[in-house]
Amino acid sequence: MELGLFVLHCLYFFLPAYIANMMPVFVKKIPLFDFPIWESKLGSHKTWRGLFFGTLGSGLVFWVQQVLYKHGFQSLALIDYSDFTVLFGFLLGLGALLGDLVKSYYKRKADIAPGQPWIPFDQIDFVIGALVVGFLVYVPPIEVVLVLLVVSPVLHLLVNYIGYLLGINKKKW
Numbered sequence: 001m002e003l004g005l006f007v008l009h010c011l012y013f014f015l016p017a018y019i020a021n022m023m024p025v026f027v028k029k030i031p032l033f034d035f036p037i038w039e040s041k042l043g044s045h046k047t048w049r050g051l052f053f054g055t056l057g058s059g060l061v062f063w064v065q066q067v068l069y070k071h072g073f074q075s076l077a078l079i080d081y082s083d084f085t086v087l088f089g090f091l092l093g094l095g096a097l098l099g100d101l102v103k104s105y106y107k108r109k110a111d112i113a114p115g116q117p118w119i120p121f122d123q124i125d126f127v128i129g130a131l132v133v134g135f136l137v138y139v140p141p142i143e144v145v146l147v148l149l150v151v152s153p154v155l156h157l158l159v160n161y162i163g164y165l166l167g168i169n170k171k172k173w
Helices: 003-013 015-026 048-070 087-109 121-134 142-165
Strands: none
Touching: 003 015, 003 142, 015 048, 015 087, 015 121, 015 142, 048 087, 087 121, 121 142
C-alpha cells in the first residue's frame, strides 16, 4: 500500500480520538455538566461536559464507521469494524481525553498557565492516551502507532491554526 493511502487509513481509524479531542471546544456553550473535574490540579476549563461529550462523540463516530463498513464503505478501513463493539470507539475517545487531563495536571505542576503552549505535549497527549486505553481492546501494528505519533501533532497544529484564523481559538498554537 502506498504511504499516503496508509496514512489516510490510520487517520480514519483514529477519527474517534480526533473527534473526542476537538469536542470540548464545540460544546463549551452547553450548560450541561459545566463544572471542573478537578480545578485545583487541572484548571477550571477541564470540565465534565468536555469529558462527557468528547467520549460520547467518539463512540458515535465509531458507530457511524461501523454502519458505513457494513454498507460497503471499506476502502479506508484499517480494521474490520464488525469485529468490534462501539465500546472501542468510546475507549479511544475517553483515552484521548484522559491523556489530555494527565498532560494538564503536569502542565499545572510546571506552572504553565492554561492556554499557554507546551510543545510537544499539547500535540501528543491525546494520541498517547487514546492508544494506551485503546490497547485494552486492540493493539494496532507498530507502523500505525508511529504514523499516528508523527502525523497527529502536525494535524493538531494545523487545526489549531485554522481555528485561530476562524476566530475559534485565541492563540495560533
